[in-house]
Amino acid sequence: MKLSRACLGVMLALGLVVGPGAADGQQPAKVYRVGFLSFAAPPPASERTPQQCPTKGGVNWEPMLEGFRDYGYVLGRNLVIECRYPEGQEERARSLAAELVDIKVDLIVAASTLNVRAAKQATSTTPIVMAGVYDPVRRGLVASLARPGGNVSGLSEDAGTQIAGKYLQLLREVAPRASRTAVLSY
Numbered sequence: 520m521k522l523s524r525a526c527l528g529v530m531l532a533l534g535l536v537v538g539p540g541a542a543d544g545q546q547p548a549k550v551y552r553v554g555f556l557s558f559a560a561p562p563p564a565s566e567r568t569p570q571q572c573p574t575k576g577g578v579n580w581e582p583m584l585e586g587f588r589d590y591g592y593v594l595g596r597n598l599v600i601e602c603r604y605p606e607g608q609e610e611r612a613r614s615l616a617a618e619l620v621d622i623k624v625d626l627i628v629a630a631s632t633l634n635v636r637a638a639k640q641a642t643s644t645t646p647i648v649m650a651g652v653y654d655p656v657r658r659g660l661v662a663s664l665a666r667p668g669g670n671v672s673g674l675s676e677d678a679g680t681q682i683a684g685k686y687l688q689l690l691r692e693v694a695p696r697a698s699r700t701a702v703l704s705y
Contacts, residue, residue, distance in 0.1 A: 549597065551592060553599070553601070554603065554619030554627040555602045555603065556615060556616060556630065560604060567602075570599060570602060613637045619641070620645060628648045632660070635649040635671065652676060655667075
């Protein structure tokens with residue numbers, strides 16, 4: 520066991536020494552551009568990058584960056600995020616979504632129904648990941664929860680009544696003898 524660990528350690532050390540030299544002739548990895556339509560107000564100018572993104576982590580900012588890192592996308596290395604702040608104004612959301620499409624982002628992350636709708640109107644080809652949307656089916660953002668269709672997918676704050684049947688199905692699986700069901704909602 521100790522011998523195999525020692526061998527593994529030597530192989531890793533050699534990989535760290537020889538690996539960078541072997542990679543010198545390779546083309547640099549593609550840098551992906553993500554457009555972010557925020558529901559929040561922009562941070563002060565002194566706390567923004569040239570791409571208008573926050574320099575300090577916010578409630579949703581750090582988890583999003585961590586999620587990208589988990590899949591190998593690192594800000595400043597192979598990832599650039601362009602942030603825009605419509606501040607709840609419909610016309611501004613439309614123009615900022617169009618701006619992101621014009622600079623050819625690879626993906627748009629849109630937080631809020633207003634921003635998702637603006638992004639969807641701006642492009643039918645660039646993938647859009649939604650967040651913070653209530654009942655996206657009823658609002659016409661996706662065709663259905665099971666098969667969103669088009670270029671919009673993502674997270675929903677409330678999936679609407681379409682998911683109620685799934686809740687009952689799960690309840691029957693965990694409590695097959697239950698004869699009464701009650702729902703508490705806010």
